[in-house]
Amino acid sequence: MSEMIRIAIQKSGRLSEDSLNLIRECGIQFNNGTGKLKSEAANFPAEFLSLRDDDIPGYVADGVADIGIVGENVLIETHQKVDLVHRLGFSKCRLSLAVPRGDDYRQLTDLHQKRIATSYPRILSNFLQEHKIEADIHEISGSVEIAPSIGLTDAICDIVSSGSTLMSNGLKEVEVIFRSEAVLIAHPNLSPARQQILDKLIFRIKSVQAAKNNKYILLNAPKDAVAQITSILPGMKSPTIVPLAEEGWVSIHSVINENAFWDIIDNLRAAGAQGILVVPIEKMIM
Ligand code: ATP
Numbered sequence: 001m002s003e004m005i006r007i008a009i010q011k012s013g014r015l016s017e018d019s020l021n022l023i024r025e026c027g028i029q030f031n032n033g034t035g036k037l038k039s040e041a042a043n044f045p046a047e048f049l050s051l052r053d054d055d056i057p058g059y060v061a062d063g064v065a066d067i068g069i070v071g072e073n074v075l076i077e078t079h080q081k082v083d084l085v086h087r088l089g090f091s092k093c094r095l096s097l098a099v100p101r102g103d104d105y106r107q108l109t110d111l112h113q114k115r116i117a118t119s120y121p122r123i124l125s126n127f128l129q130e131h132k133i134e135a136d137i138h139e140i141s142g143s144v145e146i147a148p149s150i151g152l153t154d155a156i157c158d159i160v161s162s163g164s165t166l167m168s169n170g171l172k173e174v175e176v177i178f179r180s181e182a183v184l185i186a187h188p189n190l191s192p193a194r195q196q197i198l199d200k201l202i203f204r205i206k207s208v209q210a211a212k213n214n215k216y217i218l219l220n221a222p223k224d225a226v227a228q229i230t231s232i233l234p235g236m237k238s239p240t241i242v243p244l245a246e247e248g249w250v251s252i253h254s255v256i257n258e259n260a261f262w263d264i265i266d267n268l269r270a271a272g273a274q275g276i277l278v279v280p281i282e283k284m285i286m
């Protein structure tokens with residue numbers, strides 16, 4: 001049998017959908033039947049394992065899976081011997097300290113000698129140590145946000161995205177201690193054949209990510225505006241310039257970054273660009 005890579009992904013939860021989408025965008029087809037633990041890709045040497053996210057770093061460290069997708073928070077907390085090989089940019093969230101809304105919290109030292117509930121004792125204790133705060137960490141596995149209201153702790157440390165869970169439990173966020181996103185992790189000693197498959201996968205992921213961060217732009221401009229317009233367009237190399245049927249006019253094609261998008265459009269219009277078209281890029285091979 002030819003070499004295959006085993007990829008662990010979250011079975012169902014906040015990482016699942018984006019993990020599956022990324023894999024599909026990499027052109028990898030597989031049949032993810034509901035409740036199936038294992039499934040094989042049809043057109044890529046890979047097999048997928050659907051697991052609880054907390055178990056993924058351990059399985060990758062043991063070599064049961066070769067690579068996996070997890071939140072960086074879980075990667076740090078589980079403290080397994082795996083390599084972080086690529087940041088994936090989705091499932092962004094923060095791990096924060098929160099206290100009851102009525103507390104007049106001013107600074108971190110206010111938590112000295114306090115009780116803090118969390119599912120992330122390692123990340124929290126590292127943070128507290130770094131800031132020389134001595135507090136009593138209560139590890140609980142779920143519903144951390146209710147700990148203060150039932151009198152278990154004075155504060156909590158939990159994942160926050162919008163803050164609505166904190167709000168509905170009468171808490172306020174006071175410190176962000178860690179920012180997380182989904183990451184691709186790998187077993188530290190992959191065989192050369194599997195490493196090669198991983199490299200191929202990372203190459204595809206980078207192309208998908210680059211495409212998402214960029215747009216293809218086409219515009220018309222009078223010839224005498226070309227110099228100024230090309231100076232506004234960074235492009236991959238230099239822009240493509242094609243003459244239009246109308247004398248004295250050209251069409252300019254380039255690639256622009258999503259982040260600077262509206263500024264670039266405004267500058268292009270000011271420089272005389274007309275009929276600007278912006279289209280998504282499906283893949284961008286770097
Ligand atoms: P499992 O059943 O697999 O153990 P879980 O309940 O522990 O799942 P999820 O809530 O699905 O975990 O979250 C998985 C990961 O998604 C978290 O570890 C974190 O990295 C990220 N995450 C958590 N909450 C949010 C959020 N509100 N927005 C974005 N990402 C989040």
Ligand code: ZN
Nearest residue numbers: 052053054055
């Ligand atoms: Zn979990």
